[in-house]
Amino acid sequence: MKKTCGRELFWGLVALALIITPGFVVAVARGRGFKARRLVRAELTAPLGAVSAVALVFWITNSLASDIGGPIDWVIIAAIALAGAGGVVMASYAVMALLPRQPSEANAVGSAQTLTSKPDRKAADERLHDHTVSTARRAPSLR
Numbered sequence: 001m002k003k004t005c006g007r008e009l010f011w012g013l014v015a016l017a018l019i020i021t022p023g024f025v026v027a028v029a030r031g032r033g034f035k036a037r038r039l040v041r042a043e044l045t046a047p048l049g050a051v052s053a054v055a056l057v058f059w060i061t062n063s064l065a066s067d068i069g070g071p072i073d074w075v076i077i078a079a080i081a082l083a084g085a086g087g088v089v090m091a092s093y094a095v096m097a098l099l100p101r102q103p104s105e106a107n108a109v110g111s112a113q114t115l116t117s118k119p120d121r122k123a124a125d126e127r128l129h130d131h132t133v134s135t136a137r138r139a140p141s142l143r
Helices: 007-030 036-043 048-061 071-098 105-116 118-138
Strands: none
Touching: 007 071, 036 118, 048 071
16 A cells, blocks of 8 residues: 555554544544544544545545446445545544544433432332332231
8 A cells, every 4th residue: 555655645544543532542442432422423524434435445545436447346336435535434433432522412411310310210219119018018928
């Protein structure tokens, strides 16, 4: 690949991968796992990454879509598109995780925490226990 795209572009892509990968790992570790909402938003950028990667390869190799020959060319193009999509999803997930939260997202998290506060859970547990005890007293004997 170094001969195909030149030294600058090759090392630029390596540097980009070395920045994105640790950023993604830090984002996942910091959030203690994947956050579904953030992952779905990041996946919306996948088509952009796929098209960009294929366009970059066509530009580097000075090729056109009409130059695609046999089935192996389609497999290679699909692999390039998947790699581009995956890289952009990882980058956008990391960026979303490492940037400060937007007010709407912070409010949604805060309201979810108030719904599951300890006093509310304790009251719900007591109601469940009272209901279970009263039901057990009314249950007919199976003897």
